Amino acid sequence: MMKLKKLFTLLFFVFSTLIYAQSVSGIINDNQGLPLPGATVVNLNTSEGTTTDFDGNFSIESSLDDILQISFIGFQTYQFQVSGLTDIINIQLEPGNELEEVVVSSFGFEKKTKSLGYSVSQVDGDEMSRVKSSNPLQALRGKIAGVNISNNASGVKGSTRVVIRGSSSFNGSNQPLYVIDGISIQNEQLGTAGEWGGIDGGDGLSTINPDDIKSVSVLKGGAAAALYGSRASNGVILITTKNGSNAEKGLGVELSNQTTFSRINNFFNPQLSYGNGLLGVASTNELDPFNSWGPKLNSGTKLYDNMDTLYDTGFNMSNSVAFTSNTDMGSTRVAFTNLEATDVIDTSQLKRNSLNLTTVQNLSDKLTVNASIKYSETREKGNIVMGTSPASPNETIRNFTPEIDVNDYLGTFGNGTTDGINELLPSSSIYSTNPWFAKYNNPNSVFKDRLLASTSIQYDIKDYLYLKLQAGFDRSTNHFNNTTNFGGNLNFPGISFFPLGDLYEQTQTIKQHDADFFIGTNGINITDDFSFNGFIGTGTFAFESESIGVLGRNTVIPGLLTIQNTANQQALYNYGQKQINSVYANTEFDYQDKIFLTFTARNDWFSTLSAAGKEAPNNDLYGSASLSVILSDLVELPSFISFAKLRGGYSQVAGGAGNPYSLSLTYGLIGQGHLGSPLGAINGDNIPNKTITPFQKDETEIGFDLRMFDNKVSLDFAYYENKTMGDIVNAATSRASGYTATTINLGEMTNKGIEILLRGTVIDKEDLSLDLSLTYANNQSNVVKTDESGSLLQLAVGSLFNSFIGAKEGEPFGVIYGTSFLRDNQGRVIHTLIDGVPIAQRENVSKVLGLGVAPTQLGFGGDLRYKNFSLYVFFEGKFGGSIISDTNSRMKQLGRHAVTVPAGGREAGFTPDGVMDDGSAVPKVVGSGDIQKYWNTAARFDIGEENVYTNDFIRISQLSLNYRLPKEFLQKTFIKSANVALIGNNLGFIFKDVPNIDPESFNRASTNAQGIEGIGMPIGESLGLSINLKL
């Protein structure tokens, strides 16, 4: 028995020493203590290598005293000598210095940050899906200096506008180029609001799912985007989707759910002391629930919060499941996402299903193939009509006096009708729609089906020479249905212009493809100190869109809303096609990995600028040069600076007219003839111009990138100046010319600005860390030239006809122009007595009243981690801009605005600021009647200045409180990791200047008409829960 025991013990020892002698095990974590999967562990003595698994574990054959080397991109390589074979080794890697940091740059090439002479900002996919919205770009608000993101006040489906380094084109789109996995995608806004309202159909980017995003790179300046050519003249947003290569080896499953509830931020703050009536007298007209010029309300009167009644709680839920496979041959990710959202007006809904299959495969050691297919299907119903249009529920809801309950207008059928079909009109005006009628009888819908496919194939002929092909397409089919409902009550038709209803059905197919072919070289050593890198390529971009629609007027059978049921029908057809072909080259010289010099050149040929017999060119050659110097490698710097880079560059880019067929005058047939004769006329109101050439935009940029205190603090600074010359614009012409505008190369505009990004790790302990980041950007634009006579260009007219957004020589771009108060030479407002009441007079010449775009933007965020908890808060601020507010104007006209009730009540009156036209003091205005006369003239159509407000604000933009379930907890389950977070979006303001509305309630933000608020959906705040599981 003893002998057996000894044998077993001996065997056990031998066995264990054998085991321990054979491998070393450990866990690799990153600097935040999170496991690092995919890190490479190499035994330098045996040359054996392995990688860490999903939990950061590794096990490698090793003997005592062997040297093991751990490396991972973005971190400093770590080596250690094996000193013991029994313990599990715990290693934490430190973030790498700039030797290793890479960003995704043009054409998907990953470039070391240190070699770039221009500014690129990269945001991780986790940041994009931390607090998700239906448009992934919302997650970037305020986080990238110089990138100004704003969106329409049109609810969940609204469009987003992104402007990088200021607008540089008068009538062009000013939006960047969006590239996803190597192909550009169409991001046109489908439908917009004009000064009379309209519907926002969302934009192309909203069909991309935030959970699928691996990283977003923003190429801000001309040098960054030079390789993408003219479509990138406003920068590039490069999105790379996940392809499974960061997932654990083998198979993986990831589930996530985000559920949020939203409600409006109700800033609407009317006076509640005076009720319905006019001139101080209670109204006897029950068809006027809107005027609040009546007598003082008794303290016992019940008051209703009608905004609260109409707007419910919105709901937004997104579920996604992703399968990943990660092997040595390559990796694949397949993800399916479902999104359902109901807006605060609950008849407005959105459903989206999408599928994303992305893979990267190393077919041989010379051939790598990337491919991706993304399909999404979106169904939107009940899209809200914007602005002051009849059929907008948002317009009249603010107008009801507080003692009137808007529920009274539901009608017996509960949908705002008298008999189930005809509108129950709240007032005698056909322009004021019953909000319930607009809510329940609004069968607008938008269906979007979209397929994106892309592939890139790279073949390494030699290890220094490669061929690469990148191609793909974006195809979408969109179907719109707009209906202005049969609301006709023949004494009071419900919807003003079409009492018998008006239907519009349209199907639009948009296709675009990109194909690029390069041949290039990687890292050829010219001498010991110099190496060279470059490629030459050719590419093509083709776009085609076709839409077929039917407009039907005057429904015959009441309530049957289909085109067949209309008395008058008209067919509509639209077609557009354009193409850009290019050839380009890129060369980079690298001196000792410390100084980098890059040159690019590109020539674009535009079909939109081509016409038979045209002498002016249809193409342009342009280039860029940029330099990056790693100062910290060249000179001795104070020790707290671990890395310093200086960069600078100059670039030129050309741009062509975005619209095809704009070079010739054409005729078309109108309607279906009359009395047997066809009718024909000149198409359109724009004078075509055959001498158009591409415009040119030049940019100079300098900056630096500093990492200090052991990489705990980083400061990135950029200064840029850009100039656009010969901008192709539609300049307004006098209507007496027979046309309303002409296309011409006229404009010249500049932008200058600075961008600062400051990040720091303030606390860095094992269990506790705090990271702060601050972005600051300021852009000063200037309109240098509009045309030969220095005309004022109108970019968009406000819904209050006394205001517009304009471009005037010597002023910043996009100023708010409007009529102003007539003032004396001391600046006092001049009043004239009309009917016994002093009325402020208006000056008939329009003036600059403010900037439509805020020149200064700020973003501030903090990320606090304690053990398994993390708290993230982000604030965003904009300063220096103004807004012209339709809501405030109407409130003053109707007596709802707080300013119409002076401190002692209307009975006590107030003395207006200013002077009478004869120089005497302005008499006091006393009593509801006179106060009504004072405001009712000034507010509405007459004086724009009255309703322009400075628009500074700081918004509490995002919040998330995240808990990561500890590993010990999950070990017994099949769940590998789990995160739960409480998330919130747009939770309020630290301060804001403009009363009664959200400072960003633009209804046309995605066009150049920024700065006009025209009564849209109130912007909401949301709060909810997000769960993410990895199996």
Next chain:
Amino acid sequence: MKKLNILLLTISFALLSCDYDKGFEEMNVDPTASTSLDVNQKFAYLFLKSASDEYEYTYTEVLCAAQLVQQLMHQTFPQSSIFSLREDLLTASWDVAYVSTIKTVVDIIDQLEKDGNTGTEMGIARIMKAYIFHKIVDAYGDTPYFDAGKGYLDSNFRPVYDDAELIYMDMLRELEEGVAQIGGSSTLGNADIIFGGDTTKWKKFGNSLMLRLAMRIKNVDAASSSAWITKAIAGGVMDSNADTAMMVHTNGPTELNKNAWGIHYVRYPRTRLGKTIYDWLDNRNDPRLNIIADPSNTYGGNPYGFNDNDLSGQGIDVGDLPYTNVNPAISRPDQPRMLLTYAQTAFVLAEHYAASGDHVTAETHYNSAVTSAMNQWVLWDPSFALPSADINAYLAVNSYDSANYNELIGDQFWVASFLDFFEAFANYRRTGFPALQPFGGNPAHPENLTNGTIPRRMIYNPNEANINPENFDAMITSQGPNNRTTRVWWDVN
């Protein structure tokens, strides 16, 4: 290595020598449009648009002019009876005319010149040009004329505002020369949707328009007025209802084919007959009362100079205005629109002869005009035929009177021009008849901006001051401020 170099060189050479814009010129041609068009189709469009543009007719003619002459009232747009400001209504006609009818007629004349056409078609185009422009000049005053509509042809983006006097003289000359060019037949075929190819009627139309314009300038240039009237009569003006120039409309297939008044009638049901015209017809037992007014009720006309709140204050139910509507039987979308009637022509003749002392001829024309004004409603619907006995009885009571001929002719012209509100407005301003009272003799409404007077013109789009500042400012210096009390050249009454 060498093979590789050759490969690289070949690829680079290939890249650089491709034809990169192959096919671009063809691609950039719109496959759904044409760069030229047959002039006939342009004519048809011109004729139809001159008759009624829904937006322009509704906004400026009906909601402004009709209320100014007190023939209609619309309580939702009281600005035109209180004379407060509502710019978009007043500017609509000017805004629309330049980018539709004026642009088209300039394009047609240019095409005919390039084709070397100096015949009937050119004559018709010149007559239409005068017709379109005279409405604009009468309503607004000095306006771009010689350089109008030439944005594409001459790249003139900001035309000069020409003096109304020069415009009038040129329009008269255009009519004279245009009528002279009209031959025995036209090549317009189906496209002549006004006169169906009858060139004689075109000549009479041209001369009758000449007559109208000539009479218009009587108070500012008596000599020219008289000379042109003589020419018009010598050339031959309309002499019966059969010569009346009108546009026949159909109920579809699109809105463009419909009569704009018919569209307006359904869309704006708060429109009512004005008290002034209702009372005028009622007091004289005029048989046209039951044609113009809705016979199903006898409420009376909508009073003048009040907004909804004022009426409510008087105890009127503004939710269901107790005033008579225009007869639906003359308000259908498939009924015709008059461009220039025989009655209007005959009244001018009557005035001309009366002013020159020949009251016998004047009376003949007066009687003929009244008869035809009564009879013209059969063009709307045959059931409106009036027995000649009734007409004669009416004439016996409302007979011609050489002492009061201005008032008689002025009032009758006004009634005869019901639905042609611009013409009623122009004639009222020139003659002072009918004797309209703003605010029914009561003090002006507190929101009134014209010192209690009836406005004398519409206003230009104030945006012109921003887009065409030099020329706009020059026009204001020459004519007066862009408000409604400034007078147009011939309005000196």
